[in-house]
Amino acid sequence: MPPSPPPIQATKQMKKLMADHFLGLDRASREGQPKVAWCTSVGPAELLHAMGFDVYYPENHGALLGATRLATEMIPMANAAGYSPDICSYLTADIGAFLKGVTPLTQAYGIESVPKADVLVFNTNQCRDVEDWFAFYARHWNIPLLGVRTHRGVGEVKPHYIADVVSQFKDMIPTLERVGVVKFDIDRLRETVRLSKECTTRWRQVLEFAAQRPTPMSFFDHTIHMAPAVVLRGKQEAVDYYDLLLAELRERVAGGVAAVPGERHRLYWEGMPVWGRLRMLSESLGGLGAAVVASTYCNSWIFDAFDPAQPFESMARAYLELFIVRDDDYKERYISDWAKRFGIEGIIFHDAKTCPNNSNNRYAMPQRLAKKLGIATLTINGDLNDLRCFSDEQAKTNIEAFVEQLEEKAA
Amino acid sequence: MTVAGGIDIGASATKVALLNERGDLLGSAVLRSGVDFALSASRGLDQALKEAGLEPHQVRVIFTCGYGRNNVPFAHQTRTEIAAHATGAYRHFPRALTVIDIGGQDNKIIKVDADGRRTSFKMNRKCAAGTGAFLEEMALRLDLDLRHFDSLARRAEDEAILGSYCTVFTASEVLSKIREGVAVEALIKGLFRSVVKRVLEMDLMEGQVVMTGGVVAHNPYLLEMMQESLGQPVLVPPRPQLTGAEGAAWLALKSLAQDNRQAGA
Structure with missing residues (x-):
């Protein structure tokens, strides 16, 4: 096996930022100030920051449960409490862990429990499960549950969709003012949207570095380094972090550093990561000279539409333009565009058992894209968090056979 | 040499x-x-x-x-x-093929172009339905020797309708059929059909179809049933x-x- 590439130095700073983020939330939760809002990962975080909340993202906690492989132990508890094994395994892992009084934050940061929310804010642009997930905590703590119910299967983002979502954002403000004790200020919102825009612009640049041959970062690195874009967007720290990472990426490219030494094949990952098997998948693919250089998942935190001049409208547009909200025609165009720009030879579709909205293989898209782009596609059965749905041996054989197929084609 | x-x-x-x-x-x-x-x-x-x-x-x-x-x-x-x-x-x-391999633990559908290059493949999901393990499990439950399955299925005058989605579900269906007094020959033919259905659910069959693997080696009647379902001859290596x-x-x-x-x- 070729030698591993040098580790990304910026990771140290990212770990510090994440520690500060969680310790700050823990402090706020214990002291009662600032108020804590839970927000879905592509929910209206900018509005919450602008109104003085510390923002916590349960999906991030779900991913941590997955990455630490605690999830598979926690999910059965939620199943026993009535949450089906077929629904979102972020939800079942998170609620199962809560019921058991367990969190990976304890081992990572010495934090006893997840921060108690003062208000819960969801956006169904991803799925309906987030609403049911937050509803559990709303009942448990008897706190307000607010949300945006987004249109789905969106082709063109039409003005009346934006108007609807804007009005739903504005409807939240009175409750947020009551809970957070901070009056809404449009200029603070403009500033937060500006910071989110600065963050997301840089995150796009990070991802676009993977168009280089060899790529200096792979999808598996992206799943780690996306954390600030997810949980710190709207804050200066995220902007500064990506400046640091971009500088390092420029150096890596100049030095010819490859995320996958001896890169021979370039792949696209479609769908959720398998959080508990990132290392295994990364090593299996990397060992065969296959670099996963692009993914829809990590691109989901690119929000080109943010515009401080029109904070509400641009937020609505950004959260409606999201890949997961769109119709299949849009999704195929999107993947095709990235596949062409990044020199993709094959697409791996992850059919995540508990995440139908993020499993785009289920309506024959792999077959259509294989025909349209003339590239190979592979579907791996698995799950984001529930490793009961994932077979290591089958996944490895599938990957190996897929790379063999690419080698045959190239021969 | x-x-x-x-x-x-x-x-x-x-x-x-x-x-x-x-x-x-x-x-x-x-x-x-x-x-x-x-x-x-x-x-x-x-x-x-x-x-x-x-x-x-x-x-x-x-x-x-x-x-x-x-x-x-x-x-x-x-x-x-x-x-x-x-x-x-x-x-x-040596021509464009769809290869169906029914193995002990998994099934594979492999497409090969006229030059022998693979163009796609599919493996079964994380379930034994439609595999050799499925038939082994059923033989155990029925207390029958797996080696007799082929001749029993061939003798069947009728065929039990069984699912192809899940081994455990199919086992429950088999129990119901036993209670209903369905003949064992009809049950085995139904199990063979379950394997055929599972395979045909996995992918579209294109070009010449070839079957490989231990299950077809030991159960030539299953091959005949596959041919009947596809409405075309299926080749088998020697x-x-x-x-x-x-x-x-x-x-x-x-x-x-x-x-x-x-x-x-």
Whole structure:
């Protein structure tokens, strides 16, 4: 096996930022100030920051449960409490862990429990499960549950969709003012949207570095380094972090550093990561000279539409333009565009058992894209968090056979 | 004479094939994989060598495939069973193919173009439905010898309608049918149909269809049922259970020839 590439130095700073983020939330939760809002990962975080909340993202906690492989132990508890094994395994892992009084934050940061929310804010642009997930905590703590119910299967983002979502954002403000004790200020919102825009612009640049041959970062690195874009967007720290990472990426490219030494094949990952098997998948693919250089998942935190001049409208547009909200025609165009720009030879579709909205293989898209782009596609059965749905041996054989197929084609 | 070996260490059985440079089968073996894959591979190789009248040093190169492919210390290289079955089938039928391999633990549908290059493949999901393990499980539950399944199915005057989604669901359906007094022959034919349905749910069949693997080797009536369902003839290599091992050996020969060309260049 070729030698591993040098580790990304910026990771140290990212770990510090994440520690500060969680310790700050823990402090706020214990002291009662600032108020804590839970927000879905592509929910209206900018509005919450602008109104003085510390923002916590349960999906991030779900991913941590997955990455630490605690999830598979926690999910059965939620199943026993009535949450089906077929629904979102972020939800079942998170609620199962809560019921058991367990969190990976304890081992990572010495934090006893997840921060108690003062208000819960969801956006169904991803799925309906987030609403049911937050509803559990709303009942448990008897706190307000607010949300945006987004249109789905969106082709063109039409003005009346934006108007609807804007009005739903504005409807939240009175409750947020009551809970957070901070009056809404449009200029603070403009500033937060500006910071989110600065963050997301840089995150796009990070991802676009993977168009280089060899790529200096792979999808598996992206799943780690996306954390600030997810949980710190709207804050200066995220902007500064990506400046640091971009500088390092420029150096890596100049030095010819490859995320996958001896890169021979370039792949696209479609769908959720398998959080508990990132290392295994990364090593299996990397060992065969296959670099996963692009993914829809990590691109989901690119929000080109943010515009401080029109904070509400641009937020609505950004959260409606999201890949997961769109119709299949849009999704195929999107993947095709990235596949062409990044020199993709094959697409791996992850059919995540508990995440139908993020499993785009289920309506024959792999077959259509294989025909349209003339590239190979592979579907791996698995799950984001529930490793009961994932077979290591089958996944490895599938990957190996897929790379063999690419080698045959190239021969 | 150049001899290459292919060893296919599957979940149920280990298959060994020794080929000469023309691709003639010199010796072969089929034995249970058991819990020690390296030992099974070694014993299988010994049997195949004995059958071929060869000494171990006469085998120039060995490729392995299957679940245990990485557990054989004397193997020179590994290939997936998908590559091996595609190669093994194309060697006998050199044209655009859809290869159906029904193995002990999993099913594979492999598409091969007219030049023998794979264009796609699919493996079964994380479930034994439609595999050899499914039939083994049913034999245990019915307290029947799996070796009698083929003749029982062939004698059936009727056919029990059974699902193909889940082994446990199908087992429950079988119990219901027993309670209803359905004849055992009809049950076995229904189980064969369940396997056929599961395979046909996995992918579209294009071009000439070839079946390989142990299940079709031991159950020719299942092949007939597949042909009937598809409405077209289905080809089977002469020794369907050895297809993967032969394919691995053939890939080993090709690799050897390529090395020789490079060395001579």
